[in-house]
Amino acid sequence: MTEYSIAAGIRLREMASGDREHLQARLLREHVTHALKAPFYRDRLAAANIAPENIRSLADLPRLPLTAREDLDHHGPSLWAVPPEAVADLALTSGTTGPPVQVPYTAGDLARLAYNETMSFYGTGTRGGDRCLVCVTLDRCFIAGLAYYQGIVGLGATAIRSGSGQPARQWELISLLRPTVLVGVPTFLLQIAQWARAHHFRPEEAGIKRLVIIGEPVRRPDLRLTPLGEELTRSWNCPACASYGATELETGICECPLGCGGHLHPELCLAEIIDEQGHPLGDGRPGELVLTPLGVEGFPLIRFRTGDIARKYSEPCACGWHSERIGPIEGRVAQRLKMKGTTLYPETVFQLLQEVPGVRASYLEVRSDYDLSDLVRVVVGGVDDLDGREIETLLQARLRVKPEVVVRDIDQVMAAMTGEGERKMKRFFDFRKK
Numbered sequence: 549m550t551e552y553s554i555a556a557g558i559r560l561r562e563m564a565s566g567d568r569e570h571l572q573a574r575l576l577r578e579h580v581t582h583a584l585k586a587p588f589y590r591d592r593l594a595a596a597n598i599a600p601e602n603i604r605s606l607a608d609l610p611r612l613p614l615t616a617r618e619d620l621d622h623h624g625p626s627l628w629a630v631p632p633e634a635v636a637d638l639a640l641t642s643g644t645t646g647p648p649v650q651v652p653y654t655a656g657d658l659a660r661l662a663y664n665e666t667m668s669f670y671g672t673g674t675r676g677g678d679r680c681l682v683c684v685t686l687d688r689c690f691i692a693g694l695a696y697y698q699g700i701v702g703l704g705a706t707a708i709r710s711g712s713g714q715p716a717r718q719w720e721l722i723s724l725l726r727p728t729v730l731v732g733v734p735t736f737l738l739q740i741a742q743w744a745r746a747h748h749f750r751p752e753e754a755g756i757k758r759l760v761i762i763g764e765p766v767r768r769p770d771l772r773l774t775p776l777g778e779e780l781t782r783s784w785n786c787p788a789c790a791s792y793g794a795t796e797l798e799t800g801i802c803e804c805p806l807g808c809g810g811h812l813h814p815e816l817c818l819a820e821i822i823d824e825q826g827h828p829l830g831d832g833r834p835g836e837l838v839l840t841p842l843g844v845e846g847f848p849l850i851r852f853r854t855g856d857i858a859r860k861y862s863e864p865c866a867c868g869w870h871s872e873r874i875g876p877i878e879g880r881v882a883q884r885l886k887m888k889g890t891t892l893y894p895e896t897v898f899q900l901l902q903e904v905p906g907v908r909a910s911y912l913e914v915r916s917d918y919d920l921s922d923l924v925r926v927v928v929g930g931v932d933d934l935d936g937r938e939i940e941t942l943l944q945a946r947l948r949v950k951p952e953v954v955v956r957d958i959d960q961v962m963a964a965m966t967g968e969g970e971r972k973m974k975r976f977f978d979f980r981k982k
């Protein structure tokens with residue numbers, strides 16, 4: 549296991565990228581060597597005719613085979629590179645086509661993840677002496693809450709494990725324990741502020757210095773805040789640093805307060821952006837985010853296709869870190885819509901709808917049209933006098949294509965989104981012929 553230290557980590561992030569690449573190529577070689585302990589990769593790498601010693605520089609990365617989410621569904625256990633008795637924590641990720649995928653974390657993986665989050669929090673400006681209210685669950689086999697907790701502790705800051713839910717109780721903890729950092733889902737952190745204001749408190753004066761957020765985008769593709777992001781940062785009077793991670797990757801990234809993409813941890817992860825044919829894309833061009841974690845023991849994935857659309861930025865950040873950054877998630881590959889030659893993601897529509905006063909909830913339905921075009925219907929609910937035509941005109945002006953807009957009663961919209969036995973609110977209904 550590699551020894552990780554904050555001081556060495558800072559030095560590595562302040563280095564020019566060329567100086568880091570030699571180290572990263574060595575870490576990639578070691579990672580691939582270790583991955584060969586997993587039967588899945590023994591077969592894959594043999595089929596691709598690649599041995600670790602063939603990896604001389606990062607330019608060799610695209611020669612390695614890609615790993616899809618479906619590979620995890622179908623070959624989960626053969627991706628393990630350690631015996632079951634070496635596993636310290638079992639996390640679960642929701643399977644795309646079957647039961648949840650088990651992700652084994654060794655003690656070394658947990659230490660690595662702790663370091664990942666320590667550096668992420670450091671990048672947000674959090675230091676020893678800060679108090680962080682973690683409004684994210686630490687149980688139910690989720691790894692995110694545990695990762696934040698470990699990162700905060702590793703940094704020498706104070707963690708307050710308040711968990712999710714109950715705005716009133718969260719506000720009580722904020723008043724009593726005076727945290728300086730809030731960690732949670734944007735809409736929930738906004739709910740806490742709204743609850744406080746409705747009860748004649750002033751969240752903007754609560755002394756919160758930054759928000760570390762997860763789960764929902766607060767920035768548009770051009771990095772400006774979305775209406776939700778603007779309301780959130782105004783409500784707490786502080787910046788929001790968006791984090792992104794995946795259980796199966798055992799790796800996360802987080803923005804610094806400048807909000808120009810999540811800083812990649814150069815010793816823990818390599819990122820690529822690829823187009824629909826799998827070709828690498830350069831800086832600033834949207835495509836599928838492919839991540840290769842480095843130094844993972846239990847579940848050492850290689851070139852994992854996240855299914856998320858994002859852009860990469862390589863120029864140094866004004867915060868002083870030169871590590872590459874990944875912009876906000878712009879959509880899911882599986883939810884890519886084609887309308888009259890234009891590519892569109894549901895998230896773009898949802899972000900535009902945030903700008904329409906009176907819209908309280910919305911979802912999308914998509915059906916197959918002729919050729920490769922999709923028929924997109926936007927269902928919205930909210931105040932009584934919502935005008936569907938007006939929303940259609942707004943969407944057309946901004947998207948250059950015109951989806952159909954249907955206004956329904958808000959209760960109907962909510963009922964359709966919650967469904968029966970659904971864990972999460974559903975906002976995308978795909979009726980396309982496969």
Ligand SMILES: [Zn+2]
Nearest residue numbers: 804806865867
């Ligand atoms: Zn930065």
